Amino acid sequence: xxxxxxxxxxxxxxxxxxxxxxxxxxxxxxxxxxxxxxxxxxxxxxxxxxxxxxxxxxxxxxxxxxxxxxxxxxxxxxxxxxxxxxxxxxxxxxxxxxxxxxxxxxxxxxxxxxxxxxxxxxxxxxxxxxxxxxxxxxxxxxxxxxxxxxxxxxxxxxxxxxxxxxxxxxxxxxxxxxxxxxxxxxxxxxxxxxxxxxxxxxxxxxxxxxxxxxxxxxxxxxxxxxxxxxxxxxxxxxxxxxxxxxxxxxxxxxxxxxxxxxxxxxxxxxxxxxxxxxxxxxxxxxxxxxxxxxxxxxxxxxxxxxxxxxxxxxx
Amino acid sequence: xxxxxxxxxxxxxxxxxxxxxxxxxxxxxxxxxxxxxxxxxxxxxxxxxxxxxxxxxxxxxxxxxxxxxxxxxxxxxxxxxxxxxxxxxxxxxxxxxxxxxxxxxxxxxxxxxxxxxxxxxxxxxxxxxxxxxxxxxxxxxxxxxxxxxxxxxxxxxxxxxxxxxxxxxxxxxxxxxxxxxxxxxxxxxxxxxxxxxxxxxxxxxxxxxxxxxxxxxxxxxxxxxxxxxxxxxxxxxxxxxxxxxxxxxxxxxxxxxxxxxxxxxxxxxxxxxxxxxxxxxxxxxxxxxxxxxxxxxxxxxxxxxxxxxxxxxxx
Amino acid sequence: xxxxxxxxxxxxxxxxxxxxxxxxxxxxxxxxxxxxxxxxxxxxxxxxxxxxxxxxxxxxxxxxxxxxxxxxxxxxxxxxxxxxxxxxxxxxxxxxxxxxxxxxxxxxxxxxxxxxxxxxxxxxxxxxxxxxxxxxxxxxxxxxxxxxxxxxxxxxxxxxxxxxxxxxxxxxxxxxxxxxxxxxxxxxxxxxxxxxxxxxxxxxxxxxxxxxxxxxxxxxxxxxxxxxxxxxxxxxxxxxxxxxxxxxxxxxxxxxxxxxxxxxxxxxxxxxxxxxxxxxxxxxxxxxxxxxxxxxxxxxxxxxxxxxxxxxxxx
Numbered sequence: 001x002x003x004x005x006x007x008x009x010x011x012x013x014x015x016x017x018x019x020x021x022x023x024x025x026x027x028x029x030x031x032x033x034x035x036x037x038x039x040x041x042x043x044x045x046x047x048x049x050x051x052x053x054x055x056x057x058x059x060x061x062x063x064x065x066x067x068x069x070x071x072x073x074x075x076x077x078x079x080x081x082x083x084x085x086x087x088x089x090x091x092x093x094x095x096x097x098x099x100x101x102x103x104x105x106x107x108x109x110x111x112x113x114x115x116x117x118x119x120x121x122x123x124x125x126x127x128x129x130x131x132x133x134x135x136x137x138x139x140x141x142x143x144x145x146x147x148x149x150x151x152x153x154x155x156x157x158x159x160x161x162x163x164x165x166x167x168x169x170x171x172x173x174x175x176x177x178x179x180x181x182x183x184x185x186x187x188x189x190x191x192x193x194x195x196x197x198x199x200x201x202x203x204x205x206x207x208x209x210x211x212x213x214x215x216x217x218x219x220x221x222x223x224x225x226x227x228x229x230x231x232x233x234x235x236x237x238x239x240x241x242x243x244x245x246x247x248x249x250x251x252x253x254x255x256x257x258x259x260x261x262x263x264x265x266x267x268x269x270x271x272x273x274x275x276x277x278x279x280x281x282x283x284x285x286x287x288x289x290x291x292x293x294x295x296x297x298x299x300x301x302x303x304x305x306x307x308x309x310x311x312x313x314x315x
Numbered sequence: 316x317x318x319x320x321x322x323x324x325x326x327x328x329x330x331x332x333x334x335x336x337x338x339x340x341x342x343x344x345x346x347x348x349x350x351x352x353x354x355x356x357x358x359x360x361x362x363x364x365x366x367x368x369x370x371x372x373x374x375x376x377x378x379x380x381x382x383x384x385x386x387x388x389x390x391x392x393x394x395x396x397x398x399x400x401x402x403x404x405x406x407x408x409x410x411x412x413x414x415x416x417x418x419x420x421x422x423x424x425x426x427x428x429x430x431x432x433x434x435x436x437x438x439x440x441x442x443x444x445x446x447x448x449x450x451x452x453x454x455x456x457x458x459x460x461x462x463x464x465x466x467x468x469x470x471x472x473x474x475x476x477x478x479x480x481x482x483x484x485x486x487x488x489x490x491x492x493x494x495x496x497x498x499x500x501x502x503x504x505x506x507x508x509x510x511x512x513x514x515x516x517x518x519x520x521x522x523x524x525x526x527x528x529x530x531x532x533x534x535x536x537x538x539x540x541x542x543x544x545x546x547x548x549x550x551x552x553x554x555x556x557x558x559x560x561x562x563x564x565x566x567x568x569x570x571x572x573x574x575x576x577x578x579x580x581x582x583x584x585x586x587x588x589x590x591x592x593x594x595x596x597x598x599x600x601x602x603x604x605x606x607x608x609x610x611x612x613x614x615x616x617x618x619x620x621x622x623x624x625x626x627x628x629x630x
Numbered sequence: 631x632x633x634x635x636x637x638x639x640x641x642x643x644x645x646x647x648x649x650x651x652x653x654x655x656x657x658x659x660x661x662x663x664x665x666x667x668x669x670x671x672x673x674x675x676x677x678x679x680x681x682x683x684x685x686x687x688x689x690x691x692x693x694x695x696x697x698x699x700x701x702x703x704x705x706x707x708x709x710x711x712x713x714x715x716x717x718x719x720x721x722x723x724x725x726x727x728x729x730x731x732x733x734x735x736x737x738x739x740x741x742x743x744x745x746x747x748x749x750x751x752x753x754x755x756x757x758x759x760x761x762x763x764x765x766x767x768x769x770x771x772x773x774x775x776x777x778x779x780x781x782x783x784x785x786x787x788x789x790x791x792x793x794x795x796x797x798x799x800x801x802x803x804x805x806x807x808x809x810x811x812x813x814x815x816x817x818x819x820x821x822x823x824x825x826x827x828x829x830x831x832x833x834x835x836x837x838x839x840x841x842x843x844x845x846x847x848x849x850x851x852x853x854x855x856x857x858x859x860x861x862x863x864x865x866x867x868x869x870x871x872x873x874x875x876x877x878x879x880x881x882x883x884x885x886x887x888x889x890x891x892x893x894x895x896x897x898x899x900x901x902x903x904x905x906x907x908x909x910x911x912x913x914x915x916x917x918x919x920x921x922x923x924x925x926x927x928x929x930x931x932x933x934x935x936x937x938x939x940x941x942x943x944x945x
Contacts, residue, residue, distance in 0.1 A: 028351045036658045036690075038689065040682065048406070048411065051383075052355065056353060056381070056419070064686075064689045066681075066682055068681075078907075081913075083907065083908065084907075084909060085906040085908060085909055086906065086909050090808075090904045091678070091905070092904075092907055094907075095903050095904065095916075095927075098924045099678075099903065100682065102931070103682045103931055104686070177402070273406065273410050273414065274406030274407075274411070275410060276401065277399075277400045278397075279400055283397060286410075294410070297414040301418055363726065363729075363730075364729060366698075367670065367696055367730065370696055371668060371733045371734070374668065492716045492717070588725050588729065589722075589726070590725060591716065591720065592713065592722055592724075593714040609725070612732060613733075616732070
């Protein structure tokens with residue numbers, strides 16, 4: 001594997017699962033692959049889980065790590081071409097990226113949707129430049145449109161907790177005070193579409209995901225109906241795609257609560273975290289024994305390590 | 316040792332001293348204990364000595380380290396229960412803590428008194444939640460009411476520099492432009508009470524430490540009288556406990572100066588640092604040969620390593 | 631080598647080149663020298679290349695590293711002597727430096743010119759205190775007046791790309807929206823003066839470098855004339871030394887462009903980065919095949935490692 005940007009980068013879903021379960025079992029067995037190799041983790045946006053889990057994964061592999069918080073440790077980077085750079089930004093990605101690539105063997109990069117320009121976001125303007133200019137493999141630690149390390153961990157978690165071969169998995173929109181990117185939802189759907197699970201997406205009207213991501217997945221606008229017989233409830237807020245970046249609803253009747261969970265097939269509750277308690281989900285649900293958000297987060301380390309193993313094996 | 320929050324967590328003072336002197340002599344002898352083990356250091360408040368000394372101690376033990384500056388690298392964390400999280404804080408400690416615990420083997424956490432609510436501070440609201448939810452050992456890198464790594468280093472330093480079996484140790488309040496927590500003073504008294512040293516605390520009226528900490532230790536309101544025949548002068552500012560978090564005095568007549576040091580038994584001068592020169596202590600005293608603030612700070616690495624050794628041995 | 635502050639600290643230019651080319655060839659061959667050794671990197675000013683390249687160099691040597699961003703991770707440090715510290719700065723360099731020195735084996739420090747006081751800057755007030763009080767070797771990661779790791783990398787780069795024994799090297803001032811320190815220019819001249827290259831410096835009137843640095847190096851005020859037959863064009867902005875810290879010109883006729891590069895002997899284009907495109911240099915020049923800014927930046931890791939090797943060998 002050269003880069004890890006979307007589900008299309010893995011050889012196959014089954015192979016990815018095999019590697020993940022192997023590194024979970026044997027986290028320190030592959031340090032020869034990472035010896036004297038360095039990963040730089042670049043954050044255009046702040047991070048807790050992604051930073052710690054990816055850094056831990058790299059250390060499990062025997063790698064050295066360096067973390068760079070752009071706009072904090074470093075500086076503002078220009079990303080537009082042909083600009084006369086006499087403003088705030090002292091450096092262009094065209095220099096910064098290949099230079100960083102000289103100091104490491106793998107780059108991880110996080111760059112969220114900015115909601116200023118749908119075209120910029122959906123072309124993955126920042127991550128695409130990293131892939132083009134880094135000269136070393138690039139791992140998305142969440143781009144503008146996808147969060148593949150999260151979705152890969154979601155898949156591993158469902159595989160670990162599923163009680164039947166083909167579980168019903170429901171992605172439900174939930175309210176939130178801020179406008180959040182579609183990356184987690186897009187990416188979750190993209191990965192689930194590669195499985196043979198029964199996938200249902202539920203959200204208020206106006207929150208339809210981008211056509212390329214949702215494809216022909218079933219959308220059910222009645223949340224309660226969607227929950228019926230579900231084995232997994234995956235809650236997530238996202239801002240509107242059609243009214244790009246807008247909050248169309250903060251309707252708390254979409255909060256995942258005990259009453260709705262009672263409609264399911266004793267479903268497990270999932271969320272990528274961080275989660276707004278009593279807005280996205282009630283204390284009762286997230287504190288219940290069916291909540292698997294912590295083991296789900298723990299699998300972020302596992303899949304980050306699996307990705308690094310697949311990359312290091314081909315260096 | 317499971318957690319390190321107060322002097323009560325160590326098996327015995329003598330054992331703690333033995334371990335400290337051993338790791339000081341042999342800093343790299345125990346790396347097998349830390350191999351493939353990771354410590355996450357979480358700072359709700361900024362740090363220089365504590366961060367560097369604890370990280371260095373962990374590396375001496377062969378551990379990997381990851382540093383998280385909450386409110387900077389990460390984000391604001393909610394700590395109240397039952398809140399509808401529609402405000403500034405996107406994540407609750409109830410998720411953040413166990414998730415961080417999944418990515419490491421030991422957590423170090425620094426969370427100062429906020430002086431907003433005495434009950435919150437003196438119940439160690441933040442560190443207590445870490446102990447309860449982390450799932451891995453927790454080391455206090457200074458809580459709201461105690462700074463045990465500092466006090467342990469203070470003890471080691473006094474043992475190294477004492478000229479008699481039972482030295483007279485004086486903790487003196489000193490003026491400061493800001494309202495500082497009582498943690499260092501509380502914790503110093505708590506540790507000294509476990510020794511057979513002669514301990515005297517001196518401060519202006521209104522600066523009495525919390526009853527649980529001061530116990531029946533001698534308080535002398537006349538600073539000069541307290542200094543007589545002292546072998547160690549430990550200076551520190553703290554805000555009032557009774558008038559909680561208030562500055563009652565900035566009286567520079569409490570500054571530790573050469574004239575007062577002349578009253579002592581050629582006492583060593585100690586301070587946890589950072590120190591305000593010519594406010595807490597004069598240049599003349601801190602620059603004198605009797606000032607041991609640098610070796611005292613150096614012992615922060617030693618005791619942090621001793622704590623990690625005791626914890627790792629029981630993992 | 632004890633400290634690395636200027637070209638005067640290296641045994642000889644030839645030895646420095648030999649060490650650099652050796653560690654470039656064998657980056658992981660000297661990890662026994664760095665085992666259980668720690669480098670603290672202290673940044674009073676932000677950094678991308680310097681931080682990553684120096685940290686990488688230290689890791690290549692098998693060292694542990696800790697990064698401290700003063701004014702961010704830590705706190706404001708007082709540097710004046712005799713001050714009554716009742717203001718913003720809670721700690722003095724007189725304590726901070728020796729304490730940091732207790733937790734590591736080598737200190738790297740970056741502290742730019744502040745342009746408030748020429749005397750403070752040109753006496754290297756901050757770095758000089760580190761050298762005096764650290765108790766361990768100090769590596770300048772850019773001081774107020776010099777950037778020796780950069781100049782050393784510049785030298786290595788010229789040696790790698792030169793087509794003749796004694797190339798003509800031109801340092802040209804270029805416009806910039808901000809007032810930048812003279813450190814890179816000073817230091818470049820200082821190192822080039824140790825070679826037998828033909829060195830020419832070109833800049834508008836009023837931008838003369840400090841006499842100690844420029845010495846008797848040829849200054850040519852006609853930029854185009856300076857470029858004639860040049861083998862290397864090194865572009866850099868700096869603020870005025872005589873009108874200390876002032877911007878006297880933003881004249882875009884000094885921008886390095888294709889027309890001027892055509893006057894040279896097919897010269898390579900160099901810049902220390904970060905660079906303002908279409909202000910300091912046109913896209914056409916920096917994107918041309920003659921631009922060697924990326925390999926030049928890559929050599930920052932090489933020379934930082936060479937410096938650490940020379941220091942560690944004498945610890």
